[in-house]
Amino acid sequence: MSNLIVIRMSKFIAAVLLSWALLFSTISHAAEEFTEAQKFEIIQIFQQFFLENPEIIREALIALEQKNEAIRANEVREIIRSQKSIIENPIGLYSAGNPDADVTLIEFFDYNDPNSKQSLADIIYLLENDANLRVVFYETPMHAQSSLTASHAVLAAKNQGKYLELHTALLSHNELLDENIIMDIAKKVGLNVETLKKDMAAVEIEQAIENASNIAEILGVQGTPAFIIGNELYRGSIGLENLRAKINEVRINR
Structure with a gap:
């Protein structure tokens, strides 16, 4: 028990x-x-x-x-x-989609979490097919030390304009990550690995991940994935149709 x-x-x-x-x-x-x-x-x-x-x-x-x-x-x-403004505009994290979107979707995820990997296709689909959506990616490494390394790597990849490419590639990897695998994948998506390693040590990256984890803790997010749409928190991989329905609910109720 x-x-x-x-x-x-x-x-x-x-x-x-x-x-x-x-x-x-x-x-x-x-x-x-x-x-x-x-x-x-x-x-x-x-x-x-x-x-x-x-x-x-x-x-x-x-x-x-x-x-x-x-x-x-x-x-x-x-x-x-x-606290919507703070939660939707976290310092140091990455967002994709329309910066002037009428709906912001927040995803809490972990690069070693099978359910986060499962939700990847849903998020990519929404970004490609909803022109009025913004997605904020909350780095919340919970499953392994290599999850933290992966979060450092993708945030450092922003400096080379490759966040989303590395994010997608790491979540598409079906086995447990380690530092060597992360660097191999980074190289494959076109990143300068030596520069990436240096950028990963930035204090700003550590602070961004810590702030994201603190917000997750305040909201009671104890597992990944989790999503915020409107003022609602949804736990677990809820699927594309549910995500679309919740986004539409926010738009209808404005």
């Missing part, structure tokens, strides 16, 4: 125990004529009820989780709305 599930169950159990305590406190004040034996019997009835109907606890736990998710989604939505 994961630590997260244990924590959530512990919170739920604590809530149940608190509810029981409040219930029996109320009973105590409302019906002081109950004897200790009667109070104990009431507790036994509750315990037996939950033992015979464990699905009630499961359903309550699911309902509690759904409530917490809804609360968190609203909090994230408000953060995105209030």
Whole structure:
């Protein structure tokens, strides 16, 4: 059982125990004529009820989780709305598409993540077929040390005008990246590798990746890919049709 599930169950159990305590406190004040034996019997009835109907606890736990998710989604939505300019215009990261677009799509991704690789074709399609869309690429390396190296490399590739080429080539690679593979791919897309290595050490690149990761953490992005469209955060590879639908929703609701 994961630590997260244990924590959530512990919170739920604590809530149940608190509810029981409040219930029996109320009973105590409302019906002081109950004897200790009667109070104990009431507790036994509750315990037996939950033992015979464990699905009630499961359903309550699911309902509690759904409530917490809804609360968190609203909090994230408000953060995105209030900090939209900062989130959509991060210092040091790369954006593609129409700079005057009516919709900005933000993608959080990792170069070693299979689901990020799967979403690559969707993003490329949107950039090629939606003339009024802007895409901001959030470097959020989570899967391996080589993911961080890859993010440094693609941001350094901006200096040679090759960000999107290297970005696409790295996400198209179907095996775990390492530094040698990254440099081989960089060379194949026409980058000067020696210049690239020097540029990768820039403090600005480290700061850009750190800022992107901080924003991801604030929004609760714990896996890739994730997307922001309008004021909504979508987690996971949701597919081209869903991306297009969400973009159209933003346009319709303006």
